[in-house]
Amino acid sequence: MMTSTASAPARAATQPRRRTSWIPRTRRQKHNLKWGLIFTSPAIVGLLVFTLAPVITSLVNSLTNVSLIGGTSRFVGFENYRQLLSDSSWWMSLSNTAILAIASVPLGLLVALGLALMLNMRVRGLSIYRVIFFLPSIVPIVAAAVVWSYVLNPQYGVLNNLLDTVGIQGPGWLSDPAWSKPALILFGLWGVGNLMIILLAGLQGVPVELKEQAMIDGAGPWARFRNVTVPFISPHLLFGLVTGLIAGFQYFTPAFVLTGANGDPAGSTLVSGVYLYSTAFYNFELGYASAIGWVLFLIIAVVSVLTFRLVGRRVYYGGAA
Numbered sequence: 001m002m003t004s005t006a007s008a009p010a011r012a013a014t015q016p017r018r019r020t021s022w023i024p025r026t027r028r029q030k031h032n033l034k035w036g037l038i039f040t041s042p043a044i045v046g047l048l049v050f051t052l053a054p055v056i057t058s059l060v061n062s063l064t065n066v067s068l069i070g071g072t073s074r075f076v077g078f079e080n081y082r083q084l085l086s087d088s089s090w091w092m093s094l095s096n097t098a099i100l101a102i103a104s105v106p107l108g109l110l111v112a113l114g115l116a117l118m119l120n121m122r123v124r125g126l127s128i129y130r131v132i133f134f135l136p137s138i139v140p141i142v143a144a145a146v147v148w149s150y151v152l153n154p155q156y157g158v159l160n161n162l163l164d165t166v167g168i169q170g171p172g173w174l175s176d177p178a179w180s181k182p183a184l185i186l187f188g189l190w191g192v193g194n195l196m197i198i199l200l201a202g203l204q205g206v207p208v209e210l211k212e213q214a215m216i217d218g219a220g221p222w223a224r225f226r227n228v229t230v231p232f233i234s235p236h237l238l239f240g241l242v243t244g245l246i247a248g249f250q251y252f253t254p255a256f257v258l259t260g261a262n263g264d265p266a267g268s269t270l271v272s273g274v275y276l277y278s279t280a281f282y283n284f285e286l287g288y289a290s291a292i293g294w295v296l297f298l299i300i301a302v303v304s305v306l307t308f309r310l311v312g313r314r315v316y317y318g319g320a321a
Contacts, residue, residue, distance in 0.1 A: 059115035062290035069284045071127055080291035090292065093275035098180070100271065101248030104185045109240050112192040130200075137193030145257035148187050151172070152258075174258055178266040184269060187254055195240045202236035203229065231316040238315050242307055249300050252277065272296055
């Protein structure tokens, strides 16, 4: 045993150093690398030109006072970022964005999960129901927002007419500051079909034998759902939570189409994405808008990391280590 232990460093020293696998060594590897780069060059050039270059340009612009309509620009350092700290419109847009994200993401998860549970049942015409619930998610968002502007109209909208039939006076959805955010959240629930399909795939991956064994052991429907179903679909729920939060802080199109660039009524729908857009393309302050974009990026990154730290450790990956 002592001889084996003593000779271990000597054997390790004589072993050849392991080569890095991605560096081509042979002629065939170099040939494959060359043609691989040739065939992927359109995607690489597109990534560099349309993604990396705008990102670097926006970072540089955030440190200047460049205007969208031209003119001379100068380096101002972190002045744009310091200006954000005292910008009341920015803080209002950020609070509106946070409220919409905190309210709509969990509610969207619950609605998508409820629909997925119903569509996981064995009933006649199940494929038709799945198509019906999924169709709204593939409608272009601008077209859907235009349709919902008529649905939410307080005078002749479909929603208020339905409420009138049961004796309830419908609110001014997009004209009342108290109801504008619920209107946007309601519009968001209409398009949970993508998340519903993802959760439905997760539900179909839950082992049937575990459900049957839990039933034999006397577990009721709620206990089986909590202790068997939820752990197996927890990766899908985490995915929906993270992507929902990212999309929530990038919220733009519905608010812009339904309520305009001013966030009417009374700024209640002025979200950060709309404020960034109006700053760049209405006030022509491209440098200040770039700073807003980078602050939003940092907020999204922090929220995503915190979500993975707080929720990710509770996710069950089917027994994987």
